[in-house]
Amino acid sequence: MTQGHSRRGFLKKGAAGATILVAGGLVWRAWDNGVFSAGDGPAYQPWKDWQTEETSPPLSLVKAAILSANAHNTQPWLFRATDRRIDLYADLSRNLGAFDPYRREMFISLGCALENLVVAASYEGLSTDVELMPGTLPPPAGTAMTLVAQVDLAHGTPAKDPLYPQIHRRHTNRGAYASGRKIKPDIISELEQAVAGHDVQMALFPRGQQWAKLGGVIVDATRQIVSDHTMAADSAKWFRFDWDDLQEHRDGVTLDAAGLPPLLAIGAKMLPTPSSKTSDLQWLSATRDVHVATSAMLGMILVDDLYGREASLRAGRAWQRLHLKATELGLALQPLNQPVEIVDREYELGKTPLMAADLAQIAGSVDWRPTFVFRMGYPDRPASPSPRRALNDVLLT
Numbered sequence: 001m002t003q004g005h006s007r008r009g010f011l012k013k014g015a016a017g018a019t020i021l022v023a024g025g026l027v028w029r030a031w032d033n034g035v036f037s038a039g040d041g042p043a044y045q046p047w048k049d050w051q052t053e054e055t056s057p058p059l060s061l062v063k064a065a066i067l068s069a070n071a072h073n074t075q076p077w078l079f080r081a082t083d084r085r086i087d088l089y090a091d092l093s094r095n096l097g098a099f100d101p102y103r104r105e106m107f108i109s110l111g112c113a114l115e116n117l118v119v120a121a122s123y124e125g126l127s128t129d130v131e132l133m134p135g136t137l138p139p140p141a142g143t144a145m146t147l148v149a150q151v152d153l154a155h156g157t158p159a160k161d162p163l164y165p166q167i168h169r170r171h172t173n174r175g176a177y178a179s180g181r182k183i184k185p186d187i188i189s190e191l192e193q194a195v196a197g198h199d200v201q202m203a204l205f206p207r208g209q210q211w212a213k214l215g216g217v218i219v220d221a222t223r224q225i226v227s228d229h230t231m232a233a234d235s236a237k238w239f240r241f242d243w244d245d246l247q248e249h250r251d252g253v254t255l256d257a258a259g260l261p262p263l264l265a266i267g268a269k270m271l272p273t274p275s276s277k278t279s280d281l282q283w284l285s286a287t288r289d290v291h292v293a294t295s296a297m298l299g300m301i302l303v304d305d306l307y308g309r310e311a312s313l314r315a316g317r318a319w320q321r322l323h324l325k326a327t328e329l330g331l332a333l334q335p336l337n338q339p340v341e342i343v344d345r346e347y348e349l350g351k352t353p354l355m356a357a358d359l360a361q362i363a364g365s366v367d368w369r370p371t372f373v374f375r376m377g378y379p380d381r382p383a384s385p386s387p388r389r390a391l392n393d394v395l396l397t
């Protein structure tokens with residue numbers, strides 16, 4: 001064998017070896033970061049065993065409550081449960097910092113949990129008497145937890161509520177929607193009925209002039225958040241891009257829930273964790289080019305007391321109910337609450353309330369103020385579940 005041949009042979013073998021190593025490394029990285037296990041593991045178990053026969057009220061109601069929507073998947077709740085009553089507390093340590101300076105979104109999240117709990121109770125034959133604790137936001141600094149609602153339970157008649165089976169099917173859908181597919185008037189009135197009775201107002205904007213204005217405000221608010229380092233950093237604390245991290249903490253916003261097309265999602269999981277700046281810029285472009293651009297409708301939930309605890313809880317109950325109803329009707333929903341986050345931030349920093357003025361103009365009201373902004377449409381793809389903490393982590397003894 002000549003020297004040239006042996007070097008070529010060596011190089012060939014070396015290249016093959018390197019390919020195997022790289023491929024092996026990629027497979028390892030893919031496996032290690034949960035590419036083949038989306039939706040599996042302890043962090044996702046609460047979605048699978050929420051209806052097991054061994055669990056009965058009151059714990060089955062708490063199991064339903066923790067599957068609700070909640071800001072950044074912070075799961076800011078604690079429950080004290082007896083046969084006669086469930087007390088719902090805010091765990092104020094699980095907050096979003098400057099991203100939610102008045103804890104308004106935290107209280108909306110607690111309202112979402114309350115609604116799931118009430119829907120599950122009535123399905124299980126229990127009547128509920130819900131008392132919302134009054135007060136203003138934010139709760140006093142230094143408070144660790146605060147009672148937000150008490151639910152008295154009594155025997156009633158089981159209601160075959162079609163919203164109940166949606167509890168584990170409902171997921172925030174951040175993917176593209178079929179923007180050309182309109183939502184028909186009869187579907188819209190079913191959605192409107194779902195939120196009636198919670199003492200909130202809802203405004204819906206089908207594609208058109210007001211839709212474009214609100215879409216522009218959502219993108220502008222996202223841009224402002226991305227350039228506000230404190231807000232962006234406080235938000236990033238709840239990103240869980242690493243599989244082990246996600247399985248350990250069982251909370252936060254994950255890559256699987258980002259609504260990426262399947263191949264892109266695999267690629268994103270195999271790449272090293274992006275910097276906060278990169279993921280902020282990706283969020284900004286997704287907001288503009290996917291979230292707003294493909295929505296069939298944008299909407300708002302409005303309250304008469306933006307920094308009231310009860311009003312925020314009522315808004316959360318309305319959102320959860322709307323999302324359950326939308327799930328039943330085959331629609332996808334995603335909150336796009338950046339404009340109200342900027343309203344809070346302007347207020348906190350004593351800035352001119354420009355964003356509040358923009359929203360009031362679109363809403364056509366000053367007495368009722370938007371507390372929650374969202375999009376709606378028919379999904380291109382189903383959404384993935386987000387992690388949840390275990391029952392034991394949220395129960396007070």
Ligand SMILES: Cc1cc2nc3c(=O)[nH]c(=O)nc-3n(C[C@H](O)[C@H](O)[C@H](O)COP(=O)(O)O)c2cc1C
Nearest residue numbers: 069070071072073105108109171172335336337386
């Ligand atoms: C008050 C509140 C604000 C939210 N804001 C946003 C938002 O601006 N963008 C978004 O994609 N999701 C938002 N969400 C959705 C949560 O991130 C989501 O509910 C959480 O990650 C759990 O996921 P799941 O709804 O699929 O169970 C919000 C939810 C609530 C209750």
